[in-house]
Each structure stands twice: as structure tokens, then as C-alpha cells.
Amino acid sequence: MSKRYAAVAITRSGIELAVKLGGRLGGTEVFVYAKYSGELEARSGEITVFDGPVRGLLPRLFGSYEAVILFFSLGAAVRLTAPLLRDKRTDPAVIVIDERGEHVISMLSGHLGGANKLTLEIAELLGSHPVITTASDVQGTFAVDLLGREYGWRADSFTSMKGVSAALVNGEPVAFVQESGERDWLPPGAEVPEHVSMFASRAELRYSRRSFSAAIVVSDRVTEEPEEDAPADTTLAEYTVVYRPRSLVLGLGCNRGTSAEELEAVVLRTLNELRLSLDSVRNVATAGIKGDEAGLLALCAKYSWELVLYTPEQLNTVELDHPSEVVFRTTGAYGVCEPAALLSSGAHSLLQPKLKSGNVTIAVARIVYPGEKEGKSGE
Known part of the structure; x- marks a missing residue:
């Protein structure tokens, strides 16, 4: 899918507005009813002219776009989309705009689907009045x-x-x-x-x-x-x-050729012993020399973790309790997992100091955010 939004219009006035929106809202493909499309011609990725009932078009759009923008009455929109609804976590945002462009209505998936946010953006582009009815937005609180x-x-x-x-x-x-x-x-x-x-x-x-x-x-x-x-x-x-929250950094070191399975086992065991959530890991940090380590790259790919790399000079800026001459001879740094975790997290202390297991060393740090005092994290 090259476009994020589908705008659908079935009347002359609605088509005019939809085309205008398509030119102003990036990532929008406009679908217009052939009978009232006038001189408009289909343009790949921009305008699609369809012939036949809109009821047959909507199922395809629901499964292919983040948001469906309908230029017709709210009642018609409700009747046409009702059979397509599955789950608020997967349904696309649905926005309804009257054919005069006076009101932009967030109809479906206001929060999770992003309809409320997109409604405000479209209303600004068209000079329309946004209509949002979700309670948290009306009350000015959070969802x-x-x-x-x-x-x-x-x-x-x-x-x-x-x-x-x-x-x-x-x-x-x-x-x-x-x-x-x-x-x-x-x-x-x-x-x-x-x-x-x-x-x-x-x-x-x-x-x-x-x-x-x-x-x-x-x-x-x-x-x-x-x-x-x-x-x-x-x-x-x-x-x-x-x-x-994504509040944890894993500092990892390993011998050359260490498998992703061994790295993963150490990570899971360590987090389990610390009673920390795997879902809270933001990234892995290590020495630049490990940037091509296949097992490390595979582990990060599996969990969609960023791999942050540091030079020996950067790692050596962190004062260590137990600097290693052995590690220095191999990497040029006196430590890998501990300083990498501290540098990436911005913390001054570790939740888990260096722990060696087989071919792997691991350290864990909690990220310190602006305005936050280290240690105020429920411990």
C-alpha cells in the first residue's frame, strides 16, 4: 500500500471536495464514482474512478488503508460500514465529511485508529468544523x-x-x-x-x-x-x-560467533530473575566491534530492538569498578556491557551489573528521563 488514506465520494460536490483534500493531505488516494466524475480521469496512485455500488468497494479499502474518509451522510456511512467492523484494535479510522465540507466527523476508531487526530488535521486543511465525541477528548483528559x-x-x-x-x-x-x-x-x-x-x-x-x-x-x-x-x-x-514502557537497556557482550539462541536465553533468564518485563526493553547496546555479530543482529531483529554501538573511546569514558585488561586487549575498551548500558540509558547505576553466562555478558540499566531522579522507579 503506497497510500495511507482512501477518500471516497459519490456526488459531484463530494468529488470536488475529495479531490481538493487529496491535493492537500499527503498519502491520500481519491476514489470517485464514475457517473459524476465529469472530466476527471484516473491517475495511478492519486485518483481511482469506480463504477458500481460503493458497498462493493468499501471492504477492499477497509483492509488496505489506515483511514477511510467518506464524503456522504453519516447515516449512509453507518449502514455501509457496520457489516465490516471487527475490532477497535484493527478497524481503520473512518471519517465522514458532508458534501459541503462544513463538518468533519470522527466516526470510528477515534483513539486507536487515529480518527480524532486525523479529523482535526482534515478540518484545518478544509476550513471545516471538526466533530469529535469521544468522552476523554470532550472532557480534556487523556485516553x-x-x-x-x-x-x-x-x-x-x-x-x-x-x-x-x-x-x-x-x-x-x-x-x-x-x-x-x-x-x-x-x-x-x-x-x-x-x-x-x-x-x-x-x-x-x-x-x-x-x-x-x-x-x-x-x-x-x-x-x-x-x-x-x-x-x-x-x-x-x-x-x-x-x-x-520502553524503559530498559540491555548491555550485551559476547564471544565471536555466539548464537542468537544463547544470547536470547541469557536475556530471558536475566530479566526473569530481575522480575523485569521483556516488553520494556528499548534497545541493546554494545561495542562497535560487535556491529556485525550475526547472533546479536538476529536477536535484535526478532524483538525489533535497536542495536546501539559505541567506540572504545566512548566506552572508556565510563568509570568501572572492575576494568578488564583482557577485554581491553580484544576491544580497546576496559568493559563492554556495563559502560554500553550506562551510556545508552543515561543512568549512573545498573539494575544488573555485569553477569557472565557461557559466551555472553549482560548488564541491565533503567533509562533516566528528563526531570526524573534516578532510583524513583518503584524499587
């Missing part, structure tokens, strides 16, 4: 299902998402626990509601002995039993959403 999306945060499960969202928009007491991750997650112009109480750790929440209808936890730490971190006299299990 639970979009939390930290721009930073790559991942929810452990969507099972309780609806319950937590309902508690948030209905003014029920909600606990927000952030042990790690970026601190500037609140969208521009949004505010934390008064009924949301902020905590720096699950321990702090527990000791508050307060009762909440729901909880949002942002943490790279894993607990075997969720109940063990619940506050006394508080029930959170039914409506708790846990987000995993």
Missing part, C-alpha cells in the same frame, strides 16, 4: 487506550481497558501508578482529572490504604501475583491496566 502510544508503551492486556476507561470518564476514583517510563505522556492541552490520584510506586499506593474503582500501572517490573501489590482494603484486580 486510557492511547497512553504512551507515541513512546511505544504496550498494554499487557486489553481485558480491563473498557472498565478503566469508564471509571476515568465517569469521575470514579482512579489510581495512576508510574514506576518507570516517560513522564510527559499527557497529551497537549489535556489535564489529569481531580479524581485521578498519582503514585510513584505500587508500594506507595498500598500504604495509602485508599480505595479505587480502577488503576493504571506504568511499570517495567513484573509481579507473579497482581494481588501482592494491591493496597490494603482495596480491590483493583477487576479493572487494572498495566502498561510496559
Whole structure:
């Protein structure tokens, strides 16, 4: 798919507007009904002239584009798209624009699909009035299902998402626990509601002995039993959403030719022993000499981790408790996994100092974000 958006118009006025939008909104392919297309000709990747009912066109567009922009009535849009809906996590954004271009309506997938954001962009391009009805946007707060999306945060499960969202928009007491991750997650112009109480750790929440209808936890730490971190006299299990921020850096070193399987086994075992989430790993850091290590590259590719490389001079700027002459003779640096993890994370201390296992050495650091004091992460 070379284009991200599909704009569909079936009337003369709608076609005129759709073509105008196609020229202003990058990544848009315009689909126009042949009967009213006039002098318009199909242009590959820009304008497609279709003949036949729009009902037969929409299923293909739903599976091929991030957003479908419909230039006809809201009622018709609802009837035509209803049979195509599957899941809010996979359905494309659907935006409806009246044929005079007065209103741009975010109809479907406002949050996860990005319809609300795109609605505002289109309204600005066309000089139209944006219509957004999702409660969190109307109230000027944050959307639970979009939390930290721009930073790559991942929810452990969507099972309780609806319950937590309902508690948030209905003014029920909600606990927000952030042990790690970026601190500037609140969208521009949004505010934390008064009924949301902020905590720096699950321990702090527990000791508050307060009762909440729901909880949002942002943490790279894993607990075997969720109940063990619940506050006394508080029930959170039914409506708790846990987000995993990309807050960990793995410093890795290895002998030449070490397999991806051995590297992976060491990583998984180490994180499990530290009770840290694999989903919270942001990147791997190592010496530049390891930049062509096949096993290391394969491991990073499997988990979509960036591989950050440092020169010996950069690694040697980090003072080590136990510098290694052996490592220096091989790499030109007195250490690899520890200084690489510290440099990449911006931390001054390690969650896991250098640990050797077979052909692999590993160190783990938690990223320090602007305005954050190291150590304030639920430990």
C-alpha cells in the first residue's frame, strides 16, 4: 500500500471536495464514482474512478488503508460500514465529511485508529468544523487506550481497558501508578482529572490504604501475583491496566560467533530473575566491534530492538569498578556491557551489573528521563 488514506465520494460536490483534500493531505488516494466524475480521469496512485455500488468497494479499502474518509451522510456511512467492523484494535479510522465540507466527523476508531487526530488535521486543511465525541477528548483528559502510544508503551492486556476507561470518564476514583517510563505522556492541552490520584510506586499506593474503582500501572517490573501489590482494603484486580514502557537497556557482550539462541536465553533468564518485563526493553547496546555479530543482529531483529554501538573511546569514558585488561586487549575498551548500558540509558547505576553466562555478558540499566531522579522507579 503506497497510500495511507482512501477518500471516497459519490456526488459531484463530494468529488470536488475529495479531490481538493487529496491535493492537500499527503498519502491520500481519491476514489470517485464514475457517473459524476465529469472530466476527471484516473491517475495511478492519486485518483481511482469506480463504477458500481460503493458497498462493493468499501471492504477492499477497509483492509488496505489506515483511514477511510467518506464524503456522504453519516447515516449512509453507518449502514455501509457496520457489516465490516471487527475490532477497535484493527478497524481503520473512518471519517465522514458532508458534501459541503462544513463538518468533519470522527466516526470510528477515534483513539486507536487515529480518527480524532486525523479529523482535526482534515478540518484545518478544509476550513471545516471538526466533530469529535469521544468522552476523554470532550472532557480534556487523556485516553486510557492511547497512553504512551507515541513512546511505544504496550498494554499487557486489553481485558480491563473498557472498565478503566469508564471509571476515568465517569469521575470514579482512579489510581495512576508510574514506576518507570516517560513522564510527559499527557497529551497537549489535556489535564489529569481531580479524581485521578498519582503514585510513584505500587508500594506507595498500598500504604495509602485508599480505595479505587480502577488503576493504571506504568511499570517495567513484573509481579507473579497482581494481588501482592494491591493496597490494603482495596480491590483493583477487576479493572487494572498495566502498561510496559520502553524503559530498559540491555548491555550485551559476547564471544565471536555466539548464537542468537544463547544470547536470547541469557536475556530471558536475566530479566526473569530481575522480575523485569521483556516488553520494556528499548534497545541493546554494545561495542562497535560487535556491529556485525550475526547472533546479536538476529536477536535484535526478532524483538525489533535497536542495536546501539559505541567506540572504545566512548566506552572508556565510563568509570568501572572492575576494568578488564583482557577485554581491553580484544576491544580497546576496559568493559563492554556495563559502560554500553550506562551510556545508552543515561543512568549512573545498573539494575544488573555485569553477569557472565557461557559466551555472553549482560548488564541491565533503567533509562533516566528528563526531570526524573534516578532510583524513583518503584524499587
